[in-house]
Amino acid sequence: MVVGGGVVGLTTAVVLAERGRRVRVWTRDPVERTTSAVAGALWWPYHIEPMARARTWALRSLEVYEELAARPAETGVRLVGGVMGETAPEDVAHWAAGRVPGLRRSTAEEYPAGTGVWARLPLIDMTAHLPWLVERLRRAGGTVEERTVSDLADVPAPVVVHCAGLGARELVADDPIRPVRGQLVVVENPGVRSWTVSTAPDGTMAYLFPQPGRLLLGGTAEDDAWSLEPDPAVAAAIVARCAALRPEVAGARVLDHRVGLRPVRPAVRIEREVRPDGRVVVHHYGHGGAGVTVAWGCAEEAAALVEPAAS
Numbered sequence: 001m002v003v004g005g006g007v008v009g010l011t012t013a014v015v016l017a018e019r020g021r022r023v024r025v026w027t028r029d030p031v032e033r034t035t036s037a038v039a040g041a042l043w044w045p046y047h048i049e050p051m052a053r054a055r056t057w058a059l060r061s062l063e064v065y066e067e068l069a070a071r072p073a074e075t076g077v078r079l080v081g082g083v084m085g086e087t088a089p090e091d092v093a094h095w096a097a098g099r100v101p102g103l104r105r106s107t108a109e110e111y112p113a114g115t116g117v118w119a120r121l122p123l124i125d126m127t128a129h130l131p132w133l134v135e136r137l138r139r140a141g142g143t144v145e146e147r148t149v150s151d152l153a154d155v156p157a158p159v160v161v162h163c164a165g166l167g168a169r170e171l172v173a174d175d176p177i178r179p180v181r182g183q184l185v186v187v188e189n190p191g192v193r194s195w196t197v198s199t200a201p202d203g204t205m206a207y208l209f210p211q212p213g214r215l216l217l218g219g220t221a222e223d224d225a226w227s228l229e230p231d232p233a234v235a236a237a238i239v240a241r242c243a244a245l246r247p248e249v250a251g252a253r254v255l256d257h258r259v260g261l262r263p264v265r266p267a268v269r270i271e272r273e274v275r276p277d278g279r280v281v282v283h284h285y286g287h288g289g290a291g292v293t294v295a296w297g298c299a300e301e302a303a304a305l306v307e308p309a310a311s
Contacts, residue, residue, distance in 0.1 A: 001026060001155050003171075004163030005144060006036035007126075008291050010133040012161055012284060012299040016306060017140035025137070026147040026155070028167065031130050035165060038260030039292050040184060040209045040216050041124035042195055044084065047180060047221065047289035049267050054290060055095045057297030062099070064296040065122035076128030080210065082195030083116040092117065113198055113245065123195055124292055125211050152281055159306055161282045165263035168285050174269070177286055179261035181225035184218035185235050187252035196245055206241035214255055217242040221262075221289070230257035264288040270298065272305040282306050 002013045005027025017023040027034065043065060048054045068077040083106045089097070096103055096119075106116035134144055152160055152171055168174040192215055197207045209216040217238050235257055243250035265286030273281045284302040287294060 001157035001159070002161045002163055003027075003149050003152065003155060004165060004167070004285070005029065005031045006034040006163065006165060006291060007039070007130065007133070007295050008036075008165075008284065008287055008298060009161070009163035010130065010137060010144075011295040012163060012302050013142055014133060014137050014140065015296075015299040015303045016161075017137055017142040019303065019307070021306070023137070023140075023142040024157070025142065025144045026149055027144060028146070028148045028164075030146060031134055031144065032127070034130075035260040035262070036291060037126050037130060038182070038184070038258045039124075039126055040207060040218055041126050041129070041292045042082075042197070042207070042209055043122040043124070043293050044197075045290050045293055047262055047264055048287055048294065049265070054268070054294055057294035057301070058290070059095070059099055060297035060300065061294055062122065065124070066101075069122060073128075075132050076125035077122055078125070079120050080123040080193075080195055081118060081120045082123075083111040083118050083197070085111055085113055085116040085196065085198035087117045088115050089117050110194075111196070111198075121195075123209060123211070126292070128212075153275075158278075159280045159282070161284055161302060161306060163284045165285050165287075166261055168263075168269075168283075172283070174265075174286075177263055177265045178224050179226055180264045180289065181220060181222040181227065181259065181261055182218065182289070183220045183230060183234050183238065183257070183259050184216050185238050185254060186256040186258065187215050187217060187239075187249060187254050189213070189215035190248040190252050192246055192249065198241075198245055200241075204241065206238070206245055208242050208246055208249065215249065215252065217249065226261065228259045228261070230259055262289045263291075268294075268298070270302055270305065280306070 068075040
């Protein structure tokens with residue numbers, strides 16, 4: 001049983017099911033309403049610790065996403081060029097050089113705001129990718145059910161993979177996990193084809209992610225903020241920051257406002273616990289703002305912790 005229907009839970013369930021395990025997913029919220037559904041979903045290690053392990057997980061996930069990008073309409077994964085601002089090639093060379101497609105210093109035309117790196121990265125449409133994961137799981141014999149879990153001891157399975165994100169605060173009394181609130185604005189795309197991420201000296205972010213039929217503008221990173229209601233003033237500031245980078249978005253028609261709570265922890269928890277009754281719980285949560293980025297690498301590591309108990 002996998003508890004949690006976000007991208008980490010679903011990907012882990014797919015890995016286990018395709019290795020021949022009987023898998024069910026219980027998710028409190030419909031898959032399309034999980035935090036993962038709100039993600040801008042550009043592949044890049046962000047707001048996750050420990051970074052050394054995260055980069056290993058991310059590079060493994062990059063390999064998978066590059067394969068999935070051959071079928072973008074089906075999987076929601078595309079390889080798109082863009083600029084990561086306030087970053088130099090030497091800043092990321094120790095892990096990205098030779099592994100990240102097209103990585104180079106950006107030109108002044110590509111990023112007038114200053115130093116940046118251009119790369120061709122997976123940009124994932126979560127409105128397509130999450131349903132695709134559900135269908136891939138079902139093809140492998142797994143199921144997804146909307147069920148609220150208040151105690152892992154009540155889950156009727158000999159092996160439980162705990163992927164509840166922020167829900168770990170209640171399920172396992174994990175106080176260190178906390179929300180980092182992200183808000184974005186969805187607008188009609190006025191013709192932006194490349195992605196951009198920019199960080200101001202005060203730490204405020206601006207990003208533009210072109211997705212099929214729309215453009216995502218972001219974003220925020222508010223520590224310990226729990227509100228899921230969009231803030232109109234924050235939304236206006238997001239649009240203004242993005243318009244400073246790409247003036248054509250200033251008058252774009254707003255389609256939607258979205259808010260998600262990133263499950264940030266001092267370190268991702270991937271750990272196998274054998275309970276007194278002999279049942280096994282594999283804890284797998286705390287991926288911060290990089291759940292999509294590390295999903296496949298983490299899922300394989302969590303699956304390796306499951307398999308000794310399931311064999």
